Amino acid sequence: MRGGARSDQERGSTVIRGTIDTPGIPSRSDRLPNTSTSYRVLVVENNIGDMEALTRGLRRNGHTVDNAKTSDEALAQYRNVDMVLLDLELPDLDGLEVCRIIRSSCDVPIIAVTARGSELDRVLGFQAGVDDYVVKPYGFRELLARMEAVMRRARPALPAKASFRGISHGPLTIDTGSREVELGGQRIDLTRKEFDLLLLLASQPDSVVPRRQIMHEVWGDSWSRRTVDTHVSSLRSKLGGSAWILTVRGVGFRIGHA
Known part of the structure; x- marks a missing residue:
């Protein structure tokens, strides 16, 4: 050669x-x-x-x-x-x-x-x-x-308010280091954007997160209304009920309880 x-x-x-x-x-x-x-x-x-x-x-x-x-x-x-x-x-x-x-x-x-x-x-x-x-x-x-x-x-940077290691919200546990979610001790498989969306909501448990903030922090302003609604629907399905993510009409979403 x-x-x-x-x-x-x-x-x-x-x-x-x-x-x-x-x-x-x-x-x-x-x-x-x-x-x-x-x-x-x-x-x-x-x-x-x-x-x-x-x-x-x-x-x-x-x-x-x-x-x-x-x-x-x-x-x-x-x-x-x-x-x-x-x-x-x-x-x-x-x-x-x-x-x-x-x-x-x-x-x-x-x-x-x-x-x-x-x-x-x-x-x-x-x-x-x-x-x-x-x-x-x-x-x-x-x-x-x-x-x-x-x-x-x-993969976007995690929101500053959610930069700590983990979040517990009732039976829901979110590990921000390994990016794993468990519900009642059972692992829930989420996509990258589903995890980021859930993490953002769970990091502000007493607040309604405006739709605009969700789009900016999770999608970087490259989004459509359908994209957010589709991911919310998918998350509700995987978590076993719509009560986990509540819609505040005309404003946005907040974390709930099953």
């Missing part, structure tokens, strides 16, 4: 090539150093081999993984995850359209993972709302690093 170039294997970087019968299955050596944060990731991938390889690699790095092979499956699951890895070649609907639908209702981070590699494809992807764009074949450790970078950009 001329010019001192090294193969992917010699560099120690696993490459996902987009086929089931080629090398590229992530191994223990593909863990990203000094990374302790785990996410719930939705892998939307039409190719079964690619899906299985990517899922194994993500789980080895501590992430929880959900899978979808079609747009219908993806659109039924994206609200419950921290990040979406989206193949653009889906059998029932173009991945760009799936991205637009997701982006119209929430801001969950989306990374396109696709064989479409032209400049125009990338531009269309970013215009549709992806946060990053990875072209097959790709280095698995690079993908992990990109995931971390996207999550750092997407």
Whole structure:
């Protein structure tokens, strides 16, 4: 090999090539150093081999993984995850359209993972709302690093009033360090924005939090009225009742009691 170039294997970087019968299955050596944060990731991938390889690699790095092979499956699951890895070649609907639908209702981070590699494809992807764009074949450790970078950009700082370690509100416990919620000792799985919304309300238990403040602190003014209402509805469902989040008509919301 001329010019001192090294193969992917010699560099120690696993490459996902987009086929089931080629090398590229992530191994223990593909863990990203000094990374302790785990996410719930939705892998939307039409190719079964690619899906299985990517899922194994993500789980080895501590992430929880959900899978979808079609747009219908993806659109039924994206609200419950921290990040979406989206193949653009889906059998029932173009991945760009799936991205637009997701982006119209929430801001969950989306990374396109696709064989479409032209400049125009990338531009269309970013215009549709992806946060990053990875072209097959790709280095698995690079993908992990990109995931971390996207999550750092997407995760807002906690409100100053809620910067302490934990909040207890009756049987409801919110751990601001681990970002975990328990109700009556049972863990409640929340998305990133659901957690931020609940934390904001619980940090001001005797106050009505105006809708404008919610939008500013949780969504950074990139919002719609439907976005807030959708997340409130989802939180009520996961907490087991509407009494946990009370609507003060014309003003905003406040934390309640079940």
